[in-house]
Amino acid sequence: MISLIALVVIGMIFNDLLVGAGSGIGVAMALTGYTRVCGLQSGGGKKLYLAEVASVTSMTVTSGVYTAITMNGVAVFKQYEFEPDSFEVKENSTIENGSLKVTHEIEFYLKKMSDTSRTVVSEIATASACGLIAIAEDNNGTKWVVGYSENHGKLRPLTLSSAEVATGKKLNDAAGTTLKLTSEDNENMHTVTTSIPV
Amino acid sequence: MAEKEKKYRILPEYKGKTVWTVPPDYTRKDEGKFVLDDNLSDKDMGYLFTVIKYPGVEKVG
Numbered sequence: 001m002i003s004l005i006a007l008v009v010i011g012m013i014f015n016d017l018l019v020g021a022g023s024g025i026g027v028a029m030a031l032t033g034y035t036r037v038c039g040l041q042s043g044g045g046k047k048l049y050l051a052e053v054a055s056v057t058s059m060t061v062t063s064g065v066y067t068a069i070t071m072n073g074v075a076v077f078k079q080y081e082f083e084p085d086s087f088e089v090k091e092n093s094t095i096e097n098g099s100l101k102v103t104h105e106i107e108f109y110l111k112k113m114s115d116t117s118r119t120v121v122s123e124i125a126t127a128s129a130c131g132l133i134a135i136a137e138d139n140n141g142t143k144w145v146v147g148y149s150e151n152h153g154k155l156r157p158l159t160l161s162s163a164e165v166a167t168g169k170k171l172n173d174a175a176g177t178t179l180k181l182t183s184e185d186n187e188n189m190h191t192v193t194t195s196i197p198v
Numbered sequence: 199m200a201e202k203e204k205k206y207r208i209l210p211e212y213k214g215k216t217v218w219t220v221p222p223d224y225t226r227k228d229e230g231k232f233v234l235d236d237n238l239s240d241k242d243m244g245y246l247f248t249v250i251k252y253p254g255v256e257k258v259g
Binding site: 057060062067068069070071072073074075193194195196197 | 212214215216217218219220221229230231246250251252253254
């Protein structure tokens with residue numbers, strides 16, 4: 001009987017430790033439900049900013065939202081424009097063997113093959129050696145950080161997973177470059193409310 | 199005239215960095231951009247410490 005009570009007490013203490021351990025993976029989190037919000041929204045995105053990992057020192061999170069971005073010296077994010085309706089941010093959370101993996105993907109399209117688009121591919125490919133951090137603004141005005149997380153910081157940034165350049169075949173086919181950046185970690189994207197470092 | 203004593207200071211490891219935050223509700227030229235050097239005003243450091251809870255600024259004393 002005494003050992004049973006001891007087991008229950010130990011279990012309660014362990015559970016409290018898990019709940020109080022912060023936002024890391026494996027932490028017990030109470031369900032809070034979800035209230036449907038009525039209102040129109042828009043799909044897609046309008047702005048993409050990229051920075052090399054070395055340009056960013058850290059981000060400060062407050063209640064799950066990034067409220068400060070610290071840049072090294074005068075380093076800034078660079079904006080990459082793209083064709084309307086060609087931009088997408090995707091996030092896929094999967095659990096296998098009791099382990100959580102979150103895959104993030106950013107895709108955008110540059111119309112017309114040119115030396116400029118070739119340079120874009122080349123510089124993003126080169127920067128992928130150490131990785132990139134993105135701020136993606138969707139068409140609802142919400143800005144998302146991709147490639148930086150609380151659990152991993154700058155350790156699991158975005159890298160170029162493909163840059164497909166095609167002329168098309170017919171006169172009225174699309175000609176241009178589709179770029180895809182991906183990263184994997186164990187945390188869902190955070191929003192950011194700061195001014196964009198540009 | 200002696201310089202007014204500052205209430206906040208930048209941690210050494212953050213000096214030379216630039217932090218971008220939500221612009222404060224008082225008027226400042228760079229809005230949400232704060233260069234963490236000796237020219238940063240006490241008011242700005244107070245904003246970063248108190249409102250943003252920025253880890254690179256601490257209260258003196």
